[in-house]
Amino acid sequence: MKKNIRNSFWMQMVLSIFGVFGLLVISTAYILYSTIQLQKYADQSFQKERYLKSIQEALITYQEPLLEYLSTRSSNALAKHLVESQNLRKRLPEKPQVSTELNEIREEQVYSLIRFFLDMADNAVEQKRGRNIEGYINLYAEMSSLLSYINSEIEHISTERFKNQIDKYGSFIRYSQNIILSNLLFIVSISIFSVLLLMQSVQKMTEPMVHLSAMATEISSGNFMVDDISFSSIYEIDHVIEAFNKMKREIRQYIEEIRLQETIKQEYMQERMRNLKMEDLLRRMETYTLQAQMNPHFLFNTLNTGMQLAIVEGAEKTAEFMEYLSLLFRHNIRNKDIIVPLRYEIEGISYYFYILKLRFPKNLKLVLDCPEEIQDICKVPVSILQPLVENCIVHAFKNSDIQGIVEVRAELNGKYLYLTVQDNGSGMTEEKIRQLLHPVPIEETTYRVMGLENVIQRLIFFYPENPDVITIESSLGMGTKIQICIDMEKEPCIAC
Amino acid sequence: MKRHLFAGLVVFGLLSPAALSISIYLMVHLDSLGNANHDSVPPRYIFAFYLPVNSSKYFLDIRKGAELAAKEQHVVLTFHSVDPKDNEIQQAVFTDVQGYIFCPYNEDPILISQIERIQKKRQPFVIINHTIRTDKPIQFIGANNYDVGKKMSQIVKKIGLSVTHIGIVYSQKNPGMFADRELIELGMKNELQESGQFYLERFETSLNPLDAEALIYRIIKQNPEINYVIFTDSNDTIAAAQALIDMNMVGRIQLIGFGNEQSIREYIRKGVISASVVINPEKIGYQAVKSLIELSQSGFTSAAVDTGVEIVEKDTL
Numbered sequence: 160m161k162k163n164i165r166n167s168f169w170m171q172m173v174l175s176i177f178g179v180f181g182l183l184v185i186s187t188a189y190i191l192y193s194t195i196q197l198q199k200y201a202d203q204s205f206q207k208e209r210y211l212k213s214i215q216e217a218l219i220t221y222q223e224p225l226l227e228y229l230s231t232r233s234s235n236a237l238a239k240h241l242v243e244s245q246n247l248r249k250r251l252p253e254k255p256q257v258s259t260e261l262n263e264i265r266e267e268q269v270y271s272l273i274r275f276f277l278d279m280a281d282n283a284v285e286q287k288r289g290r291n292i293e294g295y296i297n298l299y300a301e302m303s304s305l306l307s308y309i310n311s312e313i314e315h316i317s318t319e320r321f322k323n324q325i326d327k328y329g330s331f332i333r334y335s336q337n338i339i340l341s342n343l344l345f346i347v348s349i350s351i352f353s354v355l356l357l358m359q360s361v362q363k364m365t366e367p368m369v370h371l372s373a374m375a376t377e378i379s380s381g382n383f384m385v386d387d388i389s390f391s392s393i394y395e396i397d398h399v400i401e402a403f404n405k406m407k408r409e410i411r412q413y414i415e416e417i418r419l420q421e422t423i424k425q426e427y428m429q430e431r432m433r434n435l436k437m438e439d440l441l442r443r444m445e446t447y448t449l450q451a452q453m454n455p456h457f458l459f460n461t462l463n464t465g466m467q468l469a470i471v472e473g474a475e476k477t478a479e480f481m482e483y484l485s486l487l488f489r490h491n492i493r494n495k496d497i498i499v500p501l502r503y504e505i506e507g508i509s510y511y512f513y514i515l516k517l518r519f520p521k522n523l524k525l526v527l528d529c530p531e532e533i534q535d536i537c538k539v540p541v542s543i544l545q546p547l548v549e550n551c552i553v554h555a556f557k558n559s560d561i562q563g564i565v566e567v568r569a570e571l572n573g574k575y576l577y578l579t580v581q582d583n584g585s586g587m588t589e590e591k592i593r594q595l596l597h598p599v600p601i602e603e604t605t606y607r608v609m610g611l612e613n614v615i616q617r618l619i620f621f622y623p624e625n626p627d628v629i630t631i632e633s634s635l636g637m638g639t640k641i642q643i644c645i646d647m648e649k650e651p652c653i654a655c
Numbered sequence: 656m657k658r659h660l661f662a663g664l665v666v667f668g669l670l671s672p673a674a675l676s677i678s679i680y681l682m683v684h685l686d687s688l689g690n691a692n693h694d695s696v697p698p699r700y701i702f703a704f705y706l707p708v709n710s711s712k713y714f715l716d717i718r719k720g721a722e723l724a725a726k727e728q729h730v731v732l733t734f735h736s737v738d739p740k741d742n743e744i745q746q747a748v749f750t751d752v753q754g755y756i757f758c759p760y761n762e763d764p765i766l767i768s769q770i771e772r773i774q775k776k777r778q779p780f781v782i783i784n785h786t787i788r789t790d791k792p793i794q795f796i797g798a799n800n801y802d803v804g805k806k807m808s809q810i811v812k813k814i815g816l817s818v819t820h821i822g823i824v825y826s827q828k829n830p831g832m833f834a835d836r837e838l839i840e841l842g843m844k845n846e847l848q849e850s851g852q853f854y855l856e857r858f859e860t861s862l863n864p865l866d867a868e869a870l871i872y873r874i875i876k877q878n879p880e881i882n883y884v885i886f887t888d889s890n891d892t893i894a895a896a897q898a899l900i901d902m903n904m905v906g907r908i909q910l911i912g913f914g915n916e917q918s919i920r921e922y923i924r925k926g927v928i929s930a931s932v933v934i935n936p937e938k939i940g941y942q943a944v945k946s947l948i949e950l951s952q953s954g955f956t957s958a959a960v961d962t963g964v965e966i967v968e969k970d971t972l
Contacts, residue, residue, distance in 0.1 A: 189675070189678075193678060193682055196682060196685070197685075200685055200686075258697070259696070259697065259698055259731060261731065261733065264701055264731055264733060265733060267751070268733065268750055268751050268752070271749075271750070271751035272746065272749050272750065272751075275749045304742060304745055304746070305745075305746055305749060307742055308742050308743065308745070308746040311742070331685075334681055334684075334685055337677075337681055338678055338681045338682060338685075341674050341675075341677040341678035341681065342674075342678050344670070344674040345671055345674035345675045345678055348667045348670040348671040348674055349667075349671045351663070351667045352664065352667035352668055352670075352671050355660060355663045355664050355667060356664065358660060359660055359661075359664065362656075362657065362660065
């Protein structure tokens with residue numbers, strides 16, 4: 160809101176007070192005016208009667224100098240008569256428009272008779288000057304008769320008018336009562352209206368303050384989500400409201416920013432922790448691999464020596480065994496990649512199978528089924544099949560005389576690659592399956608993670624979004640089926 | 656609170672101008688208080704009407720007829736007494752009017768002198784009810800009282816009693832008839848002269864409307880030979896008829912009334928009154944105003960307007 164003298168607090172106060180004051184003053188002025196008008200009207204009712212009476216009195220006064228002159232021929236009396244005659248003529252009203260009201264007509268006729276009377280008086284004076292005694296005596300007699308008639312007419316008119324006034328007075332009283340009642344209603348209504356107007360103005364000015372107070376209480380209790388206070392039409396208050404709303408919005412924004420930063424920081428810390436875990440895992444794997452490499456290299460060299468010795472001695476089967484053992488070691492230490500083509504894993508498992516066949520030629524049947532076309536297009540984490548097969552050999556057929564069967568199968572179904580290692584061994588308990596599938600986090604383990612647990616932990620690590628990346632179906636005496644399910648369209652989570 | 660405040664503002668905000676409007680309306684109309692019936696158009700003429708100050712219905716009817724004509728013709732009438740004792744007829748010549756109507760009932764010299772002065776001033780005037788003799792011709796409006804006398808005699812003849820002894824009653828309530836008594840009786844005599852011998856006796860009543868009752872008692876007791884009583888005033892007629900009924904003397908005297916009031920018509924229907932002579936006074940008043948307007952406008956009007964005399968009897972009711 161722009162600063163304007165009209166919407167300033169001071170001007171609003173002044174307008175409210177003077178507006179109400181002005182209303183009351185105007186109302187009172189009107190009441191006073193109407194009262195004066197009523198009085199004036201009442202006074203006018205008898206004005207004509209007073210005027211007629213004054214003319215009547217003037218006529219009586221007028222007769223004195225006339226009679227004195229006619230009796231004495233006094234020049235003083237003549238002068239007085241002339242002055243009185245002139246004054247009386249001047250006092251008579253101009254001939255007005257003819258009225259239809261009978262009393263007014265009679266009144267006009269009275270004035271006409273008075274003019275005639277004055278003419279007769281002048282004529283009598285002339286007769287007196289001309290010493291026409293009989294003339295002025297007759298005229299005086301006639302004048303007396305006329306004056307008597309004029310007086311009776313004035314009395315008659317006054318009486319008639321008074322009768323009319325009595326009727327009119329009744330109407331006037333009724334009218335004035337109605338006017339006074341209307342005025343009373345008006346002044347009461349306008350007074351209440353003015354007070355209400357003043358109250359509304361005060362409320363208009365104080366309402367934003369009340370809202371401000373309520374908002375301050377809310378904010379002090381930590382609630383910054385309250386709505387903005389609406390503006391009033393007063394500049395100063397609006398200025399405070401605007402500043403307060405702005406302060407509230409900025410505090411709310413600041414708090415939200417802090418919250419966001421905290422969230423980001425937490426996420427960052429979680430990520431960092433994850434990376435640290437990853438790094439730790441990788442470091443462990445690397446150490447493990449290095450440790451493992453130390454012996455395979457030694458074993459590899461030793462095996463080569465053994466193989467050459469077996470060839471020299473003519474022990475072909477031993478030489479073949481040591482050759483495959485040598486190939487398996489070489490395979491294991493050759494590749495340092497984390498994710499390898501499926502072909503690489505299949506190659507390693509085929510070496511391992513050969514060795515196992517030599518170890519258990521009669522009571523172990525090994526099946527490897529992997530379609531050629533998927534071996535190059537599918538990639539899997541390294542060393543995930545051999546530990547599973549090894550787990551079967553070590554645990555599944557312990558204390559068992561039946562012919563063991565271990566089947567390793569690979570199948571691409573849609574976007575999912577299914578790797579299955581199945582045996583017909585002793586199986587495992589539900590508790591064991593649960594322990595294997597929900598392993599203790601790496602960082603919490605104090606012992607060396609072995610075979611199957613290592614594979615499970617790595618798969619969960621690489622594919623955290625797929626809870627069924629590895630499943631175990633087993634029951635005691637019914638064998639075990641371990642299935643790995645990898646989404647080929649998703650990259651393993653190596654650096655995430 | 657806010658809603659109540661708003662409702663209060665609306666209610667009193669509407670009530671205040673409404674009360675103010677009513678007050679202003681009443682103030683504006685205060686000036687016209689009591690003037691509502693007055694015509695704002697000025698009258699064509701103002702005429703002075705001089706007639707006896709009498710509560711007689713006859714003169715009241717004359718006045719009524721004159722007022723009707725004045726209203727129709729947009730003329731104002733000022734009524735004055737024709738009696739010289741009231742000092743109004745003396746001032747007639749000084750009065751500022753455009754015409755005069757005189758209703759004399761005698762040939763008062765003051766009245767005659769005033770009429771002559773008005774004639775000299777060449778102001779229009781008409782005389783009604785009873786004519787007076789002046790040097791110059793005057794316009795007369797009214798019934799011919801000679802004809803009135805003749806009509807009365809015609810009723811007597813129609814009743815046809817063997818002996819004709821007539822008592823004629825004049826009244827101060829109708830001084831015009833009394834003033835023209837010679838003329839009336841002349842008309843009666845002329846009408847009755849061929850019917851043989853008859854006697855005519857004159858009586859008079861005062862302004863008291865019940866005076867005729869006493870008179871009828873007196874006639875029956877003191878003048879038993881009178882078998883016809885003729886009245887020249889309606890009030891006397893009614894009072895006499897009632898007295899006759901009270902005395903149980905209906906038929907003993909033949910009453911011939913004057914006027915056309917409802918009660919007179921009722922008495923005629925019952926046979927208490929034989930017949931009534933009717934002069935229409937309203938017509939006289941009405942015609943007087945019309946003739947004066949004509950005279951004021953053109954300077955001429957009929958020298959005499961006979962408003963006629965009628966007989967009301969049982970057969971014509």
